[in-house]
Amino acid sequence: MEKFIWAFIVGGGICVIGQLMFDVLRLTPAHTMSTLVVVGAILGGLDLYEPLVKFAGAGASVPISSFGNSLVQGALTESEKTGVVGVLTGIFEVTSAGVSAAIIFGFLGSLIFKPKG
Amino acid sequence: MSNKKIKKLTPTQQEYKKFAKDRVPKRPVLLNSIRAFIAGGIICTIGQGLQWMFMTYFGFTEITAGNPTVAVLIIISVLLTGFGVYDHIAQWAGAGTAVPVTGFANTVASAAIEHRTEGYVLGVGGNMFKLAGSVIAYGVFSAFVVALIKITIKALGGI
Numbered sequence: 001m002e003k004f005i006w007a008f009i010v011g012g013g014i015c016v017i018g019q020l021m022f023d024v025l026r027l028t029p030a031h032t033m034s035t036l037v038v039v040g041a042i043l044g045g046l047d048l049y050e051p052l053v054k055f056a057g058a059g060a061s062v063p064i065s066s067f068g069n070s071l072v073q074g075a076l077t078e079s080e081k082t083g084v085v086g087v088l089t090g091i092f093e094v095t096s097a098g099v100s101a102a103i104i105f106g107f108l109g110s111l112i113f114k115p116k117g
Numbered sequence: 118m119s120n121k122k123i124k125k126l127t128p129t130q131q132e133y134k135k136f137a138k139d140r141v142p143k144r145p146v147l148l149n150s151i152r153a154f155i156a157g158g159i160i161c162t163i164g165q166g167l168q169w170m171f172m173t174y175f176g177f178t179e180i181t182a183g184n185p186t187v188a189v190l191i192i193i194s195v196l197l198t199g200f201g202v203y204d205h206i207a208q209w210a211g212a213g214t215a216v217p218v219t220g221f222a223n224t225v226a227s228a229a230i231e232h233r234t235e236g237y238v239l240g241v242g243g244n245m246f247k248l249a250g251s252v253i254a255y256g257v258f259s260a261f262v263v264a265l266i267k268i269t270i271k272a273l274g275g276i
Contacts, residue, residue: 003169007158007165012155014157014216022212029212029224030248033215033220034251034254037255037259041263042259058164058186062161064218066218067252071256072260072264076264084268092257101191102191106225106226109198110230115230115231115234
């Protein structure tokens with residue numbers, strides 16, 4: 001149960017950082033999301049993101065910053081097995097579910113729904 | 118705008134710039150942050166609930182449960198996008214709905230649906246990643262650099 005509370009607080013906190021980037025730094029959503037992904041990748045490389053996921057669960061794994069972390073983790077795990085080429089083959093290993101689900105269901109959505117307005 | 122560009126303007130233009138800047142509506146930063154916190158927190162708590170469900174009833178481990186959780190969140194946000202509900206929530210929540218993975222799915226789905234009139238290949242296929250593409254491009258490139266740095270440090274026997 002405790003994990004749900006931490007998921008709420010950490011997940012909400014990351015969204016507040018995003019909101020401050022919108023409002024204070026006047027970034028567009030695309031810039032904000034790209035920045036958060038890069039930050040996630042750097043934190044992943046410094047081994048700081050995985051402890052956060054362990055601690056906050058979905059609070060850290062649902063925000064987009066975890067996408068960057070997952071890319072790094074996939075690349076590193078695969079490169080341990082196969083050497084430097086593993087960086088290329090493993091980069092999408094962990095995030096494959098997210099990217100392919102977004103493509104598949106986004107496409108299905110475009111077949112079913114008509115644009116509004 | 119950089120200082121260099123401002124110097125090139127005529128005095129009247131500079132005056133207008135100042136005039137316009139003073140009249141840009143102030144954004145309610147605190148209120149927006151609270152909304153983002155609540156909305157983002159709720160989405161992450163739903164994610165945690167899904168993860169818990171997959172771990173308890175479907176025999177996933179803590180690591181593997183992440184995939185079905187993300188997939189379900191993406192399906193939900195594509196449906197909400199298609200029914201036109203997501204935009205209303207996003208209007209209220211700001212970054213609270215943009216930062217979680219649901220925001221990523223929303224940009225893919227909304228771009229795909231919006232460009233459907235331009236045809237399925239050039240419209241849907243070509244525009245699907247119009248917004249989400251930058252996230253993937255920057256994510257992959259930064260992950261590539263970070264991974265290379267880490268491997269190099271390891272190979273040199275550091276840390």
